[in-house]
Amino acid sequence: AQSVTQLDSHVSVSEGTPVLLRCNYSSSYSPSLFWYVQHPNKGLQLLLKYTSAATLVKGINGFEAEFKKSETSFHLTKPSAHMSDAAEYFCVVTRPNTGKLIFGQGTTLQVKP
Amino acid sequence: GAGVSQTPSNKVTEKGKYVELRCDPISGHTALYWYRQSLGQGPEFLIYFQGTGAADDSGLPNDRFFAVRPEGSVSTLKIQRTERGDSAVYLCASRGKGGSTDTQYFGPGTRLTVL
Numbered sequence: 475a476q477s478v479t480q481l482d483s484h485v486s487v488s489e490g491t492p493v494l495l496r497c498n499y500s501s502s503y504s505p506s507l508f509w510y511v512q513h514p515n516k517g518l519q520l521l522l523k524y525t526s527a528a529t530l531v532k533g534i535n536g537f538e539a540e541f542k543k544s545e546t547s548f549h550l551t552k553p554s555a556h557m558s559d560a561a562e563y564f565c566v567v568t569r570p571n572t573g574k575l576i577f578g579q580g581t582t583l584q585v586k587p
Numbered sequence: 588g589a590g591v592s593q594t595p596s597n598k599v600t601e602k603g604k605y606v607e608l609r610c611d612p613i614s615g616h617t618a619l620y621w622y623r624q625s626l627g628q629g630p631e632f633l634i635y636f637q638g639t640g641a642a643d644d645s646g647l648p649n650d651r652f653f654a655v656r657p658e659g660s661v662s663t664l665k666i667q668r669t670e671r672g673d674s675a676v677y678l679c680a681s682r683g684k685g686g687s688t689d690t691q692y693f694g695p696g697t698r699l700t701v702l
Contacts, residue, residue, distance in 0.1 A: 484678070498626075505649045505686075508669060510693075516695070517590075517591075517678075517693045517694060517695045517696065518630070518678070518680075518693040519693075520690050520691075522691075523688070523690070525688045538601055548634070564629050564630075569686065569687075570687055570688075572635050572642060572687060573618065573620075573682060573686075573687030574632045574635055574643060575620070575630070575632065575636070575691060576632070577627050577629030577630050577631070578624075579628060580629050
């Protein structure tokens with residue numbers, strides 16, 4: 475079975491400082507992992523995905539994530555937070571045959587001026 | 588081009604009533620998914636269509652929930668005898684032909700409130 479655990483329900487950073495959102499996964503298959511972002515009253519948007527190619531994945535808006543098999547982690551980072559980054563972030567693993575997405579509980583990112 | 592659209596955006600109903608939620612996927616996308624997002628939670632899978640057939644309906648919580656996709660495009664999620672616990676945002680996503688790891692594109696959701 476596959477699952478993801480987002481280690482922080484809420485992260486608060488100051489504008490211009492680094493962002494780290496933590497995610498651990500569990501998968502009996504070689505996993506495909508995603509990060510999605512959800513801004514208030516807007517739809518889910520894909521930030522980036524890992525599908526067994528390069529372990530360091532670059533996404534939109536300056537975000538990146540590193541797949542670490544030894545640590546079963548897929549943490550999301552950004553060097554410098556922007557006010558517009560304030561949103562809910564979901565770490566996601568996919569079931570390989572159907573592609574159904576299994577979401578973590580989400581991390582709320584707050585960016586303070 | 589047009590993204591995934593869902594109607595209505597909001598639906599308020601009374602306990603025991605029947606509701607239908609509609610999803611229009613991206614044109615040409617053969618895979619369609621329904622998810623449900625309760626307040627403060629991540630979305631949870633309900634059902635997956637490949638073409639016209641439900642390939643995986645393991646996430647439907649009980650037999651009050653049913654979904655169809657008769658022509659392999661638009662899908663309708665149907666909920667009978669609604670309960671207050673059905674209140675949530677219902678999300679639809681579609682995926683192209685790139686395989687199971689291809690990107691799923693989400694609609695804005697339908698917020699269902701059962702009074």
